[in-house]
Amino acid sequence: xxxxxxxxxxxxxxxxxxxxxxxxxxxxxxxxxxxxxxxxxxxxxxxxxxxxxxxxxxxxxxxxxxxxxxxxxxxxxxxxxxxxxxxxxxxxxxxxxxxxxxxxxxxxxxxxxxxxxxxxxxxxxxxxxxxxxxxxxxxxxxxxxxxxxxxxxxxxxxxxxxxxxxxxxxxxxxxxxxxxxxxxxxxxxxxxxxxxxxx
Amino acid sequence: xxxxxxxxxxxxxxxxxxxxxxxxxxxxxxxxxxxxxxxxxxxxxxxxxxxxxxxxxxxxxxxxxxxxxxxxxxxxxxxxxxxxxxxxxxxxxxxxxxxxxxxxxxxxxxxxxxxxxxxxxxxxxxxxxxxxxxxxxxxxxxxxxxxxxxxxxxxxxxxxxxxxxxxxxxxxxxxxxxxxxxxxxxxxxxxxxxxxxxx
Numbered sequence: 001x002x003x004x005x006x007x008x009x010x011x012x013x014x015x016x017x018x019x020x021x022x023x024x025x026x027x028x029x030x031x032x033x034x035x036x037x038x039x040x041x042x043x044x045x046x047x048x049x050x051x052x053x054x055x056x057x058x059x060x061x062x063x064x065x066x067x068x069x070x071x072x073x074x075x076x077x078x079x080x081x082x083x084x085x086x087x088x089x090x091x092x093x094x095x096x097x098x099x100x101x102x103x104x105x106x107x108x109x110x111x112x113x114x115x116x117x118x119x120x121x122x123x124x125x126x127x128x129x130x131x132x133x134x135x136x137x138x139x140x141x142x143x144x145x146x147x148x149x150x151x152x153x154x155x156x157x158x159x160x161x162x163x164x165x166x167x168x169x170x171x172x173x174x175x176x177x178x179x180x181x182x183x184x185x186x187x188x189x190x191x192x193x194x195x196x197x198x199x
Numbered sequence: 200x201x202x203x204x205x206x207x208x209x210x211x212x213x214x215x216x217x218x219x220x221x222x223x224x225x226x227x228x229x230x231x232x233x234x235x236x237x238x239x240x241x242x243x244x245x246x247x248x249x250x251x252x253x254x255x256x257x258x259x260x261x262x263x264x265x266x267x268x269x270x271x272x273x274x275x276x277x278x279x280x281x282x283x284x285x286x287x288x289x290x291x292x293x294x295x296x297x298x299x300x301x302x303x304x305x306x307x308x309x310x311x312x313x314x315x316x317x318x319x320x321x322x323x324x325x326x327x328x329x330x331x332x333x334x335x336x337x338x339x340x341x342x343x344x345x346x347x348x349x350x351x352x353x354x355x356x357x358x359x360x361x362x363x364x365x366x367x368x369x370x371x372x373x374x375x376x377x378x379x380x381x382x383x384x385x386x387x388x389x390x391x392x393x394x395x396x397x398x
Binding site for chain 1: 306309310312313315316317322325326330334355356359361362363365366367369370371372373374376386387389390391392394395397
C-alpha cells in the first residue's frame with residue numbers, strides 16, 4: 001500500500017450544511033403531506049434528487065432521518081439557557097418553546113406521537129436522538145438549581161418536569177382549541193412547575 | 200288530525216342498550232384497525248349490520264358517533280368521586296384513569312389527538328361531548344375543596360388541572376416508553392398536582 005494512501009483517513013462524502021438543511025426541509029414537508037407511515041425513502045430521494053444510497057449512508061434509515069430532520073428544525077438546546085436562577089431558566093424555556101417548532105408544528109408532533117405507538121424504530125430514534133438528550137439537559141439545569149440552594153435535591157416533582165413541560169404544550173390544543181403560546185407557557189411555569197418543585 | 204295522533208309525542212326508534220354497546224364496540228374496533236380518517240359510516244353500517252339512516256338518525260355524523268363510542272367505553276364520570284378531601288378525590292381519579300380506556304387505549308387516543316388537527320368536526324364533538332363535561336366536573340370537585348377550606352379560591356394552578364392530568368397520561372409513553380400506571384399517576388398527583396395547587 002503506498003504510504004500516501006495509508007495516511008488518508010477513511011472518508012465519506014459529507015453533505016454541505018446547506019444541502020443538509022434543504023434535505024431536512026423536504027423530509028418535514030413530506031411528513032406534513034403524507035404522514036409518517038406513508039413516507040418512503042424513495043419519495044425523499046426523488047423529492048430531493050438524492051440517491052437512496054446517500055440517504056442510508058448518512059442516516060441509518062427512515063426513523064433516524066425523520067428525527068434528525070425534526071431535531072434540525074427544532075433545536076431546543078436547553079443547555080444554552082443558564083440565566084442564574086431556576087425561574088429564569090424555566091421561563092426562558094417557556095418563551096423558547098413558543099418560538100420553536102414544537103408549538104407551531106403541533107400537528108406534525110401529534111402525527112409522530114401517534115406513529116410511535118406502531119413503530120418501535122421511530123420511538124427508539126425519537127427517544128435516543130431527541131428526548132433523552134433534552135431530559136438530561138433539563139436535569140442538569142435542575143441540578144444547578146440544587147447546587148445554588150434553590151431546589152431541594154430530593155424534590156419529588158423533579159423527575160416529572162419533562163412530563164409537565166411536554167404535557168403543557170400538547171394538551172392545550174386538545175382542551176382549549178388554541179395552541180400554547182408564551183403567555184400560557186410562562187403562566188404554566190409560574191403556576192404549576194415552580195410551585196410543584198417548591199421553588 | 201285525529202286527537203290520538205296529536206297526543207302522540209314525536210318518537211324515534213331507540214336502540215336497546217345491548218345493541219348500542221355492540222355498535223360502539225364495533226366503531227372502536229374499526230378505529231383501531233383503520234384509523235379515524237379511513238373510518239366510514241358505510242364500514243360501520245356494514246360491520247354492525249345497521250342501516251346508514253339509523254346511524255345518522257341516532258348520531259349526527261361520524262365525529263359524534265366516534266366520540267359517543269369513546270365516551271361509552273371510557274365513562275370517567277368524575278362526579279362520582281366525592282371522598283371528602285381533595286387528595287382523596289384526585290387519587291381516586293388517578294386510580295380510575297389507570298383502569299380506564301384512557302391509558303389502555305393510549306394508541307387510540309393518540310390517533311384521535313392527531314386527527315383533531317385535521318378535522319374540526321371531530322375536535323368540536325370531542326370537546327363538547329367529552330372534554331368540556333369533564334373539565335366542568337373537575338372544576339366542581341375543586342370548588343368543593345375551596346368550600347371546605349382546603350384550596351385557595353384564587354389558586355393560580357386551578358385552571359391548569361385538566362392540562363396536568365391529561366398531560367401526565369399522554370407524555371409518559373413518549374418520554375419513558377411505558378404507559379402511565381397507578382403508581383405513576385398517584386405519584387404525579389402527590390408530587391405535582393397537589394403541591395402546584397398548594398393543597
